[in-house]
Amino acid sequence: GQNIDQPTEMTATEGAIVQINCTYQTSGFNGLFWYQQHAGEAPTFLSYNVLDGLEEKGRFSSFLSRSKGYSYLLLKELQMKDSASYLCAVRRNRDDKIIFGKGTRLHILP
């Protein structure tokens, strides 16, 4: 089976840094995705980690530890437009299915 956990909601202040954690337990692991989803819109791809370590893309970074079954998405210099849900998803290697967590709703305060 599989289990993907992330916090339901988080709140942060404009200009600050926020870290959204995701832990997973899955039978076979092939990589971990992060998606951003604004209310009423489709998810958009942010990052995909296969190997351990930190990958940086502008204000967003994603970290993976395969041995710990743990990832985080780090958002720097928060802007109001970053208010959205952030979805963690795991790709299983036995059937290539992509399984999503329930998402973390991030609220940005001015």
Next chain:
Amino acid sequence: DVKVTQSSRYLVKRTGEKVFLECVQDMDHENMFWYRQDPGLGLRLIYFSYDVKMKEKGDIPEGYSVSREKKERFSLILESASTNQTSMYLCASMTDNTDTQYFGPGTRLTVL
């Protein structure tokens, strides 16, 4: 730019009706997916397809079927709609060569 389109943004149907949700992608992607998204439950995989005429069950296939007669089109079928199938339905596509899944805008289906 990859484009994934879905036939309707909003749809209202009655219990027992047969419902077709269409998804089309224009980037020659091999893989296509149907998810439903519900508050508190996140995105759940209904069916996916690796190639034309091929389909695989996801985690919640009950009450649904799919059709992939052409590479660019993946249809989700509700044979007899029920109220518990009221949800947001999201289609996605992905090529074998990248790890990016592109989503359509979603269809919000209400079954009365």
